Amino acid sequence: MTNDEPRSGLPFAFLHVIAAEAAPDSPPIRMAVEKGQELPAGRDRDDLLLALLRGALSELAPEWMLKAAADSDLQKESSPYGGPSTNLTAAALGHPSCTDALREETLRRCSVSQLGVLGRERCGEALAQAIVAELQSRGPHGQPMTPELLEEPGAAQLVLREASLHDAVFFAALGLLPAPPSHDDRSETDDVMEWFDKYMAAQKAWETMWKHVVTLHTRRHGQLIEWAKGGHADPIIRRHLLGTVPWDVEPLLLERVATDHLKAFATNELVTRLCRKLRDGASEGEVLSHLADEHDDLESESRRRVEYFLTDDSGRLQKVGLRSAVSWAESAADGPWRYILTPSEAKTRYGEPQTWLASDELLASLGQRFATAAVKALRLWEPEPEPSRPALRDLRWVHAMLLHLPHVSEEVKEQARAVVRHVRPRSRSRWEYHDYAEQRADEQLTEMRAAIERILGDLATAACNSALRDPEQVTVGDLSRASEEVLLDYLTRHAGNDTLVEKTLLSFASHTYRPKLSFSDVLARHSAPEAALLRITTDLRRHLGGGPNLRETWARQVLSLKDCTPELIRALPAWTVLTVGSDRYKSAHKAVATVVLSALGDKDEAWSRFASSPASYSGPTAWLRLGDLLDASVHGTRWPKPPNPK
Numbered sequence: 001m002t003n004d005e006p007r008s009g010l011p012f013a014f015l016h017v018i019a020a021e022a023a024p025d026s027p028p029i030r031m032a033v034e035k036g037q038e039l040p041a042g043r044d045r046d047d048l049l050l051a052l053l054r055g056a057l058s059e060l061a062p063e064w065m066l067k068a069a070a071d072s073d074l075q076k077e078s079s080p081y082g083g084p085s086t087n088l089t090a091a092a093l094g095h096p097s098c099t100d101a102l103r104e105e106t107l108r109r110c111s112v113s114q115l116g117v118l119g120r121e122r123c124g125e126a127l128a129q130a131i132v133a134e135l136q137s138r139g140p141h142g143q144p145m146t147p148e149l150l151e152e153p154g155a156a157q158l159v160l161r162e163a164s165l166h167d168a169v170f171f172a173a174l175g176l177l178p179a180p181p182s183h184d185d186r187s188e189t190d191d192v193m194e195w196f197d198k199y200m201a202a203q204k205a206w207e208t209m210w211k212h213v214v215t216l217h218t219r220r221h222g223q224l225i226e227w228a229k230g231g232h233a234d235p236i237i238r239r240h241l242l243g244t245v246p247w248d249v250e251p252l253l254l255e256r257v258a259t260d261h262l263k264a265f266a267t268n269e270l271v272t273r274l275c276r277k278l279r280d281g282a283s284e285g286e287v288l289s290h291l292a293d294e295h296d297d298l299e300s301e302s303r304r305r306v307e308y309f310l311t312d313d314s315g316r317l318q319k320v321g322l323r324s325a326v327s328w329a330e331s332a333a334d335g336p337w338r339y340i341l342t343p344s345e346a347k348t349r350y351g352e353p354q355t356w357l358a359s360d361e362l363l364a365s366l367g368q369r370f371a372t373a374a375v376k377a378l379r380l381w382e383p384e385p386e387p388s389r390p391a392l393r394d395l396r397w398v399h400a401m402l403l404h405l406p407h408v409s410e411e412v413k414e415q416a417r418a419v420v421r422h423v424r425p426r427s428r429s430r431w432e433y434h435d436y437a438e439q440r441a442d443e444q445l446t447e448m449r450a451a452i453e454r455i456l457g458d459l460a461t462a463a464c465n466s467a468l469r470d471p472e473q474v475t476v477g478d479l480s481r482a483s484e485e486v487l488l489d490y491l492t493r494h495a496g497n498d499t500l501v502e503k504t505l506l507s508f509a510s511h512t513y514r515p516k517l518s519f520s521d522v523l524a525r526h527s528a529p530e531a532a533l534l535r536i537t538t539d540l541r542r543h544l545g546g547g548p549n550l551r552e553t554w555a556r557q558v559l560s561l562k563d564c565t566p567e568l569i570r571a572l573p574a575w576t577v578l579t580v581g582s583d584r585y586k587s588a589h590k591a592v593a594t595v596v597l598s599a600l601g602d603k604d605e606a607w608s609r610f611a612s613s614p615a616s617y618s619g620p621t622a623w624l625r626l627g628d629l630l631d632a633s634v635h636g637t638r639w640p641k642p643p644n645p646k
Contacts, residue, residue, distance in 0.1 A: 023056065024059070024060065029052070029056045029057070033052070033057075033062065033065070046069075046088055049065060049068065049069045049072070049088060050069070050087060050091055052065065053065070053069060053088075053092065053095055054091055058095075059096060059097075060096070060097055061095055062097075063097070063099075063102075065092075066092045066095055066097060066098050066102060067092075067102060069088045069089065069091060069092035070088075070089050070092040070093060070098075070106045071106075072088050072089070073086045073087070073088050073089040073114075074089060074106070074109055074110065074114075086114055086117045086118055089106065089110075090117075090118050090123060090127070092106075093106060093118065093130070094123055094124040094127045100130070103126070103127065103130045104130060104133075104134070107130055107131060107134040108134065110134075112135075112138065112158040112159060113158060113161075115131050115135060115155075115159055116159040116160075116161060116162035116165070116169075118131060119131045119159065119165050119169035120162065120164050120165060120166065121165060121166045122166075123166050123169075125168070128167075128168040128169050129168060131166075131168075131169050132168055132169060132172040135155055135156065135159060135169070135172060135176065136172065136176065138155040139155075140154070141154065141155075141156060141176035141177075142176065142178065142179050143178055143179065144178065144179050144180070144181050144202070145178040145181050145202050145205050145206035145209065146178075146181070146205060147201050147202060147205040149178055149209070150205050150208060150209065154176075154177075154178065155176070156173040156174075156176035156177050157178075157209065157212075160174070160177075160212075160213055160216070160217070161212075161216070163216050170220065171227065174224075177209065178206065178209065179232070180203070180206050180232045181202035181203055181206060206236070207236050207240075210233060210236045211240050211244055213237075214240040214241060214244060215240075215244065215245050215248075218249075221241055221248075221250065221253055222250070222253055224237050225237065225238070225241075238257050238260065238261065239335075239336050241254070241257050242254075242257050242258060242261060242336040242337065242340070243335050243337065243339065246339050246340055246346075246356075247339070247343075247346055247354040247355065248357065249357065249358070250357055251357055251358045251359065251362050254357075254362070254366075255358075255362060255366065258337075258340065258366050258369075259369075261332070261337075262369060262370070262373060264328065265325070265328050265329075265332075265373045266294075267305060267306065268324040268327070269325045269328075269377070269380065270291060270294055270306060271305070271306055271309055271321045271325070272321060272322060272324045272326075272380050273291065273380070274287055274291060274306065274309055274310065274321065275309055275318045275319075275322045275324070276322060276380075278309075288310070309321045322382070323382075323384070325376065325377040325380045326378075326380060326381050328377065329373065329374045329377040329401075330394060330396070330397050331393075332370065332397070333370075333374075333393070333396045333397035333400045334392075334393035334396050334397070337370055337400075338396075339354075340367065340370075341367055341370060341400040341403075341404065342400070343356060343363055343483075344481040344482060352510070353480075353481050353511070360483060364404070367400070367403070367404035368405070368406060370400065370404060371400070371405045372405075374397055374398070374400070374401035375401060375405070375412055377397070378398070378401065378415050378419070379415065381415065381418075381419055389426070390423045390424060390425060390426070390445060391441065391445065392441065392444050392445055392448055394419075394423045394445075395419065395420065395423050395445065395448045395449065395452060396448065398416050398419050398452060399448060399451060399452050399455070402416060402456070403455070413456055416452065416456060420449050420452050423449070424445070424449065425442040425445050426442075454470075471494050471499065471500040474500070474503065475503070476503050476506045477507075477510075479503055479504050479507035480508075480509075480510045480511040481511070484514045484516055484517055487504065487514075487517060488517050491517075491522070491525060495525070496527075498526050498527055498528075498532065501522060501523075501525045501526045502526070502532060502536060502543075504522050505519065505522055505523060505533070505557075506536070506543055506544055506554075508553065509544055509546070509550040509551075509553045509554045510550060510553070519557040519560065519561070520561055523561075530565070530568075533558070533568065534567060534568055534571060537558060537568060537571040537572060538571040538625070539643065540554065540571075540572075540573065540623070540643075541623040541642070541643045541644070541645050542643070542644065542645060542646060548617055548618055548622065551573050551576040551622065551623075552579075552580050554572075555572050555573070555577050555580045556580050558572060559577075559580070559589050559591065559592070564591060566591075566594075566595045566598070567627075569591060569592055569595045569626065570595060570625065570626050570627025570630065571625055571626075571627060572625065572626055573615075573622060573623050573624065573625065573626070574613065574615040574624050574628075574629050575615040575616055575617055575622055575624075576622070577626050578596075592626075595626070595630075596610075596626075599633075599634060600630065600633065600634065603634065605636070606633045606634045607633075609632070609633040610630065610633035613629045613632075613633065613639065614639050620645075621642055623645075624640060624642055624643075625640075625643070628640040
């Protein structure tokens, strides 16, 4: 019997069980309430109070119980894995019998993180409004954003770290977030460059703050768009939806945001054509007359932007406008449109391909719409008279355009070739590079130029290939990230290439869900399937490497084959093949059990040695082959060394 348990009458455990079942005025409940008053603070008492407040006393509860419940969680110490549970405090403060005074007094003692947890979506309207009032009292709010506010966030920022907030708490916190940095605040310094650096750092911090909100509150993307409409945060939120977490955006919303972003291209294209005419000697009146219909169709904000270029007496703005259309395409392909145009580049934090809410068809459709805009930008491209250092972004948009266009005219091909000829790394020796990053940037630019040139040579192949390199250069990782349709087409067009088939087989270790292209289908494309599979499996560590999940997936694929031979089973990693059985209890596969029984038979010593083998779940000994361990167990020889990884 514990110290917290009643020493007479019904056992405490029973009181706890019936707290959620019995009638509020029944003897067991009265006894539970009385015993609860007597029990010292502790887990048993907390469990009893929570069961009573959620069960028999959910409509009416004594004041002492609500106060004790509210106090209990707040007195607990935080753990290294997050704050203590607030279930009991939430049950008390959200209870119909809780007074406003108790609710307000308790919330004042809560940390901001506890306010966020208490403000979850099921907290109830009364508690939500009390949390909003308490949050508003913890200023300052709405101050201009600074990088320091990312390191030491304010109350609203901390509350928004809770993913599932009540609507009232969520929108109240949004309204209290820091404001964008001001262009006009130069009070701290007269140095223009110093001010500009501080401003840009603050702007980056503000965009990062919204990135955290958009990334965490994925179910509220549509609400965020409506809330921010027309405000300073509107373009930032839209850019993050399009370019930071597009895979988590509902398809209809993603299409809407992408469509709105594409509208900006029309303005940029008009600006470029306008500036070209001004450069070529046309007057302001002549330009407006020539472009009147397009100018009048613009929304007011876009029209004002166009007029800035018309009234620029210095000519500096018009110089920028000459590249407005191309700059939009470059920026879009390198930023907000990058993952939509190349979904295979979207990875989880563990390097796995992202799972998209949008369908492949929608992504392909958006890619074509971008490509259509990019063609218009391409027609307006001109070599820069004073080029800056060439970068990958100067060509990424051309590459994406060529991949997504359903048909490419000779005119577009020729213009794309002109861009590639112009955008090339500067010639210099290896000794002229200042650092590795600079050298790598030039290498990437060279690779992109080569990719575009290959597409221009064989456009149909490249479009189906979706940027897969030729079979000699393509990697297992490239193949694992490719869509099923692209991979099927790629294998068909390179039929007879056994090396490509073997790489594709290995890609199944990290990408298994391919309904139209199974492991056995790919294996059948090999000229010597049985010999190839045995060779790969025997030397699996060198071919595959990686962690237990890759070994397990490979073993499951091999064991799923109809004609999986004992020799092939013996070549598999021992620990893996003994634990990836055909059911959820991880018992050995029947074919594996047959191989082991056949090898060890009724030899007690062999079984004993096999049970003490060095095979393991991870590390070098995880690669020890089943057959090698069986032989060493039967013959009493030394355990084999793990296979060489290279």
